[in-house]
Amino acid sequence: MFNDVKKISVMEWEERMPQVPEAYRASCMFLRSLVPGGVRYLFSPYEYSCRGDTLLRRLKFDSSLAALRLWAFIFSEKDRLFLAKEKGWKIFAAMKDLGPVPVLSYAVPDSLTFYADELWWAPCFAEESHLLDEAAKLGAGEELCFVRAALGAMKTLDYFPRPDLCIAGVGACCDDFSAVMQLIEAEGFPTHWWEMAVRFEPTSPIIKEAFLHSPGGSPYQRSGRDFVAGQLKGVVKRLEEVSGIPVTDAMLEQSRDKFNIIRSKVSELRDLVYGAKQPPLPGLEMLLAEFIAPHACSDPDEAVCVLDDLLATVKHRLSLNASPLTPDPLRIFWATPPTDAALITLLEDLGGCIAGTEYMISHAFFPIATDRHPFDAVAENCMDDPMTGSAGFRARRIVEGAKKYGAEGVIISGISGASHCAFDEKAITEIVSKELNIPVLSFDVPYSPGRLSAQVVNRMEGFMDMLKQRRKPG
Amino acid sequence: MLTAGVDIGSRSIEVVLYDGGQIVEAITAISGAAPAENAKKAFFDAMLAAGARRSDVVKVIATGYGRNYFREADAVSSEILCHARGVAYVFPQARTVIDIGGQDSKMISVDGNGKVMNFVMNDRCAAGTGKFIEMVGLMLDVPLDNMGQLTENSSEAREISSMCAVFAESEIIGLTQSGTPVDVVLRGVFRSVAKRTLAMTGKVGLQKDVVFTGGVAKNAGVARAIEQETGVRLQIPSDPQVTGALGAALIAYDKMK
Numbered sequence: 001m002f003n004d005v006k007k008i009s010v011m012e013w014e015e016r017m018p019q020v021p022e023a024y025r026a027s028c029m030f031l032r033s034l035v036p037g038g039v040r041y042l043f044s045p046y047e048y049s050c051r052g053d054t055l056l057r058r059l060k061f062d063s064s065l066a067a068l069r070l071w072a073f074i075f076s077e078k079d080r081l082f083l084a085k086e087k088g089w090k091i092f093a094a095m096k097d098l099g100p101v102p103v104l105s106y107a108v109p110d111s112l113t114f115y116a117d118e119l120w121w122a123p124c125f126a127e128e129s130h131l132l133d134e135a136a137k138l139g140a141g142e143e144l145c146f147v148r149a150a151l152g153a154m155k156t157l158d159y160f161p162r163p164d165l166c167i168a169g170v171g172a173c174c175d176d177f178s179a180v181m182q183l184i185e186a187e188g189f190p191t192h193w194w195e196m197a198v199r200f201e202p203t204s205p206i207i208k209e210a211f212l213h214s215p216g217g218s219p220y221q222r223s224g225r226d227f228v229a230g231q232l233k234g235v236v237k238r239l240e241e242v243s244g245i246p247v248t249d250a251m252l253e254q255s256r257d258k259f260n261i262i263r264s265k266v267s268e269l270r271d272l273v274y275g276a277k278q279p280p281l282p283g284l285e286m287l288l289a290e291f292i293a294p295h296a297c298s299d300p301d302e303a304v305c306v307l308d309d310l311l312a313t314v315k316h317r318l319s320l321n322a323s324p325l326t327p328d329p330l331r332i333f334w335a336t337p338p339t340d341a342a343l344i345t346l347l348e349d350l351g352g353c354i355a356g357t358e359y360m361i362s363h364a365f366f367p368i369a370t371d372r373h374p375f376d377a378v379a380e381n382c383m384d385d386p387m388t389g390s391a392g393f394r395a396r397r398i399v400e401g402a403k404k405y406g407a408e409g410v411i412i413s414g415i416s417g418a419s420h421c422a423f424d425e426k427a428i429t430e431i432v433s434k435e436l437n438i439p440v441l442s443f444d445v446p447y448s449p450g451r452l453s454a455q456v457v458n459r460m461e462g463f464m465d466m467l468k469q470r471r472k473p474g
Numbered sequence: 475m476l477t478a479g480v481d482i483g484s485r486s487i488e489v490v491l492y493d494g495g496q497i498v499e500a501i502t503a504i505s506g507a508a509p510a511e512n513a514k515k516a517f518f519d520a521m522l523a524a525g526a527r528r529s530d531v532v533k534v535i536a537t538g539y540g541r542n543y544f545r546e547a548d549a550v551s552s553e554i555l556c557h558a559r560g561v562a563y564v565f566p567q568a569r570t571v572i573d574i575g576g577q578d579s580k581m582i583s584v585d586g587n588g589k590v591m592n593f594v595m596n597d598r599c600a601a602g603t604g605k606f607i608e609m610v611g612l613m614l615d616v617p618l619d620n621m622g623q624l625t626e627n628s629s630e631a632r633e634i635s636s637m638c639a640v641f642a643e644s645e646i647i648g649l650t651q652s653g654t655p656v657d658v659v660l661r662g663v664f665r666s667v668a669k670r671t672l673a674m675t676g677k678v679g680l681q682k683d684v685v686f687t688g689g690v691a692k693n694a695g696v697a698r699a700i701e702q703e704t705g706v707r708l709q710i711p712s713d714p715q716v717t718g719a720l721g722a723a724l725i726a727y728d729k730m731k
Contacts, residue, residue: 429677439592454539455578459595462554466590469555 005322007060007282007348013068014046020065028069030080030302034087034110038302041076042068048075059284060345062324066309067285073297073306074288077114078159080298084112085161090243093163095150095184096177098385099294099364100378101167103259104236106300107251108243114160115295117150117177131156138183144176145415146339154184163189165242167235171195172388192238194231196382197224199389212380216366218393220383228379236375252374258300260367265307266293267365272314274356274405280317281310282324283344283354287337290357294364330467331355333407335398335428339415339445342452343460347411350464356405358398360386391427398428399435409467411460412442439466476526477533477730479556479722480547482513482540485576485604486689488716489513489520491531492723499524500716505576510543517546533726537718539577551725553718554582554593560721561685562588564711569681572671572700572708573717574690576604579671583678588721594677602670604690606642610663613646614656622694624657631661642666664699672703685709687717 002016020042029038045068049056053075061067085091090111094101097115105113131152135141138155140148153159166189168181173196185191200207202219211219236247269289273281289310296303317323325348333356338344344354363384369377386394402410410432412425425442432440441463446453476498481488487505491498501523503516513536521528536547537556544550553573561571562584571582579602583591596602611618632654634642642663649659667690684706690696691714701708711717 426676455595458539458552458578462552462593462595465552465555466593469589470591472589 002063002065004063005280005317005320005324006063007324008063009060010044010046010049010057012063013044013061016063017044020068024065027305028072028302030073030076030299031083032301034084034089039079039083041079042072043076044068045071045075048072055341058342058345060282060348062282062285064281064313066306066313067281069309070285070288070306073299073302077298081112081114081160084298090164091161092239092242093160093166093189094295095166095168095181096147096173097167097169097294098361098387100232100382101169101235102295103256103368103378104232104247104252104374105167105239105255106258106296107236107247107255108239108245109251111239111243112298113295114298116153116160116163116166117147117180118291118295131158135180135183138187140180140183144179145174147174147177148180151180151183151187154187154189165238166191167238168193169196172198173385174387190242192235194235195227196231196385196388197227199224199383199385199393201390201393214366214380214384215369216363216381216384218384218389220380225376225379225383228382229373229375232375232378249373253370256368256370256374256377258304259296260370262296262300262303262307263293263365263367265304265311266290269307269311269314270357270365272311272318274354276318276323278321278323278327279325279329279353279355280314280323282348283334284341285310286354286357287341287344287359290359290361290365291337294361325353326351329353330464330471331406331408333357333398333402333405333410334359335394335410335412336360336414336424338413340452340456343413343445343456346452346457346460347464350461351468352464355407356401358386358394358401362386362397362401391424392431394424395428395431399432402432402436402438407436407438408470409438409463410440411463412440414442414444439463439470475730476524476531477723477726478517478520478531478535479560479719479724479726480513480517480534480536480538480541480544481553481556481716481719481722482509482536482538482544483575483577483718484539485608486715487513487516487538487540488719489516490716490719490723491520491524491526492720492727494727497720497723498526500713500719502715505540509540510545513540513544514546533730535722535726535729537722548726549729551722554580554590556718556721556725557687558582558584558590558721559588559724560717560719561687561711562586563720563724564717565683565685565709567683568685568709570678570684572684572686572691573688574602574604574667574671574686574696575688576608579603579674579688579690581671581674581678583681592678594674596670596674602667604688607663607667607690607693607696609643610646610660613643614650614659616656616660618693621660622696622698625661625664625695625698628655628657628661630658631665632658634662634666660695661699664693664695665703667696668699668703671700675704680704680706682706683709685711687711687714689715691715 028042032038092113093116131149134152135148330352337359536544541550686708
């Protein structure tokens with residue numbers, strides 16, 4: 001039953017659940033280091049939809065057991081957080097963090113770190129508009145992007161327990177988030193702020209110093225990396241104060257190595273799936289898998305198992321040339337994570353597939369250097385963050401990705417109210433059009449739980465029709 | 475043997491019947507609160523006007539915002555393809571299509587065969603669409619059909635600076651209260667629409683011949699304003715509103731071949 005390769009609904013998954021082998025269920029365990037043997041979590045997406053995430057019912061899911069495990073792993077994150085808190089572990093909220101803090105914070109024993117503002121995309125799976133209503137009551141209205149849901153979630157504690165510390169990035173990153181985080185701190189949540197440096201271009205007349213190159217190939221000014229390294233040192237000092245546990249270099253290196261394993265697996269998965277002519281895994285599952293790279297979904301050990309399972313499934317399907325998508329799909333590079341997950345389903349329903357992404361976490365797929373102190377290495381990785389440089393830098397990364405995976409078109413799904421996206425669209429469109437001569441579609445995704453905006457659907461359909469026409473000779 | 479194209483837009487419905495050589499019938503109706511039902515009625519009205527039976531229409535393609543709700547359709551097609559195809563039929567030399575409808579405006583770059591090379595849509599705000607012009611007409615008590623004529627001899631225009639239709643409305647109220655003549659306000663509104671249209675050229679370019687379609691293309695004042703802003707002479711079909719439905723009927727015919 002689980003060898004068929006297709007996309008199925010929540011109800012179809014529910015019907016299949018009794019056939020899931022017991023041995024497989026028993027292999028899916030989270031927090032093995034907290035509870036002897038770990039905690040079972042393999043529930044169907046339908047069960048999560050019954051908890052209130054009813055928007056799941058309009059999505060289609062991959063039919064593999066590995067995908068089932070992935071979805072269950074993502075949606076059981078709050079169970080891990082509440083359990084760990086109950087057992088006395090420290091809970092750290094990494095806010096506006098696309099990767100660096102968990103690499104350091106998981107060095108602290110008996111602690112979990114979660115990405116609290118990941119909730120900005122949770123509304124695309126969950127009918128959680130009440131989080132936005134709560135945020136509005138506290139002063140964060142529609143002028144801010146969905147990241148404001150994190151404020152509502154802090155207030156209600158529906159998605160996670162009260163963190164022992166919020167670690168908030170500011171500086172060369174999202175302005176909206178800084179505003180939201182200030183409101184969270186004003187609500188009495190203990191907060192440590194750290195600042196991200198701007199990454200200058202080598203042509204900048206402002207910087208008169210030598211430029212180095214990150215593992216991702218980005219040039220950056222050394223003073224920027226040194227500044228960030230100092231900031232990260234301050235983060236660890238605060239973690240030591242809150243946990244009461246001194247963090248040694250060996251502990252930091254161990255955590256770094258674990259995250260490097262996760263990063264390499266996600267990176268391999270991306271290359272296998274996005275590089276395939278007939279992708280062996282749908283775009284939604286890939287979106288979830290990609291977001292494991294920066295934060296490991298509050299369980300780095302189980303994250304490795306989930307990714308191993310996905311990799312095995314993907315390799316098996318590639319060997320059979322099996323895919324859940326329509327034959328010879330139109331290859332689309334997607335920039336900025338869609339705030340409505342149904343857009344990916346729509347893309348595939350229209351005969352497309354995801355062939356490369358830049359979900360603003362592309363730096364989290366690069367390995368963290370092991371030949372220098374973790375503070376320097378993680379800081380260096382921060383300088384690869386597409387949000388810390390110019391829109392042109394991000395556009396070039398999109399061009400590289402679109403070339404690498406043979407994209408026929410680029411879609412940029414903007415986030416209403418997200419100020420860091422203001423110039424992306426224009427720069428990306430210009431650079432991609434010039435360098436690749438492929439069409440670019442960009443639009444903002446309004447928040448409308450349960451239904452896609454007619455305008456967005458209209459554009460997507462027009463775009464896909466145009467790409468189909470371009471394939472025809474003459 | 476006939477094919478039909480049915481364009482169900484936010485403001486109006488257009489139906490074209492095509493026999494493989496010429497347009498047999500083209501009609502327009504109001505979308506209203508029940509667009510699917512109104513589209514069905516318009517479709518049967520078109521057949522009645524053409525003296526055709528339902529069985530004579532062998533293929534129906536629906537397009538426009540309401541395309542997925544029209545049960546008489548055999549297939550649907552996006553407006554982008556339909557407009558490009560319809561324009562290529564009327565003006566084979568067209569390379570750029572400017573379409574301003576009730577709910578959005580779009581610019582399409584096409585090759586000589588009606589193949590879409592690129593497109594851009596503006597639907598973030600009502601300003602720059604037919605709905606906005608309709609709203610201004612109601613505010614100024616000027617029927618849509620009279621707008622072009624009213625501004626024909628006007629040499630002055632008061633700029634409308636707001637990007638939002640609601641704020642633009644406030645601005646227009648301010649202008650009329652301060653005694654600005656209606657034709658001057660209208661010219662300002664048309665220039666505002668033209669500037670929004672011009673803003674789309676950055677993505678697809680403005681290659682000649684440029685064809686102006688959609689319900690707003692019937693407004694000579696807007697056409698003049700776009701020509702003045704772009705410096706390009708526009709080609710306007712005799713019935714610019716039905717281009718999308720025509721394209722749908724032609725695509726339906728292509729599928730029959």
